Amino acid sequence: MALTPLLPIEQALADFSPGLPFAVAFSGGADSTALLWACARRWPGQVRAVHIHHGLQLAADAFEAHCRALCQQLNVPLTVRKVQAGHAQGQSPEDAARKARYAALAEAVQSEWPEVHGIALAQHADDQVETLLIALSRGAGLPGLASMPSHWQRQGLDWYRPFLAVPGAALRAWIQSQGHSWVEDPSNTDESFTRNRIRARVLPALAEALPAFRETFARSAAHAAQAQEILNEVAAQDMAHIGAPPRIEALQRLSRARQALVLRHWLRLQHATTPSAAQLNELLDQLTACTTRGHRIHLKVGVGFVQREGQHLSWQTA
Incomplete structure (x- = not known):
């Protein structure tokens, strides 16, 4: 039966x-x-x-x-x-x-x-x-x-x-x-x-x-979730290398895509905030331009500010 x-x-x-x-x-x-x-x-x-x-x-x-x-x-x-x-x-x-x-x-x-x-x-x-x-x-x-x-x-x-x-x-x-x-x-x-x-x-x-x-939409969401798991592992490995707070020189050795990945990971994990695409792109541009000791970074990111403190980046609430 x-x-x-x-x-x-x-x-x-x-x-x-x-x-x-x-x-x-x-x-x-x-x-x-x-x-x-x-x-x-x-x-x-x-x-x-x-x-x-x-x-x-x-x-x-x-x-x-x-x-x-x-x-x-x-x-x-x-x-x-x-x-x-x-x-x-x-x-x-x-x-x-x-x-x-x-x-x-x-x-x-x-x-x-x-x-x-x-x-x-x-x-x-x-x-x-x-x-x-x-x-x-x-x-x-x-x-x-x-x-x-x-x-x-x-x-x-x-x-x-x-x-x-x-x-x-x-x-x-x-x-x-x-x-x-x-x-x-x-x-x-x-x-x-x-x-x-x-x-x-x-x-x-x-x-x-x-x-x-x-x-079918659920399968697409599951594929995205699986891909994100892999990216989270990569971001965790990169953050272990660049430190938290991140060292600017170590960040600059990464590709722009991996800089974006690890910065999102750092901000979410350490500070429970998420940058917009425009905020993150501006931060990446500033990192590229940060080649002198006097270069200042102070950018609105998420609900606070990312700024340069010596050789590191820090984040503070608004």
Whole structure:
């Protein structure tokens, strides 16, 4: 007798092996509701939930109430964190909210449940395509084209995205078939946000023209991620040679492409900042021109400044 093929969400969970117990980031929307229901059923008693209350819209209190009721029904412990993220000059409100949300998730898990070392997020295949298209629209390099990883480590925690191969429509179909409900975030239909415009206009057109676009785009993102891993290894080797802070003379012995690679690596790893393409090109030009002791470097890079201090480069916040 032929085996019944697994549904996409069932296959995703079959491939998901988190350390137990673990937490789910639970907004109350369809995607995170599907993740919480599926995980709580597969690992009863091993799942916790964290709800981030952004306070950005009037419905936020209703979202929290819905999440509390559902977690009580599932017998899943829930903790709530309230976040109101301001954004710095040049930073998008969405990026500021995302960073604040991740920080709040990590704090909630580490303070409430010391035995929990992993957090599952509900981003799915459509989210991955949207992330890739946004990166392309901004002229991103390999880190952007690699899009979202399915597993990474940060702040002493393992982070997981088990649904990256599952279309959003499949998640909604599954949760409806189970008779479960969710809340709709009204901001998801606001097409002033780039991601929402892509979801409403571009993805339907892609589905018509390129039916397998989710799978093929995911493969391209995976290729970019693999290539970036190799470049990270090269950058780490170069940084071990030039030092941190970087020695100007050692930098100048590298090709311009490797100078760019190791400088990005240094700024990201040591200072958690990312230069724009224009800022990095100007810095590389200044490095080429830096042939005398009196040559001064003081350039805006990322959210701070790179400057020359003797035979080295340094970075300071603005």
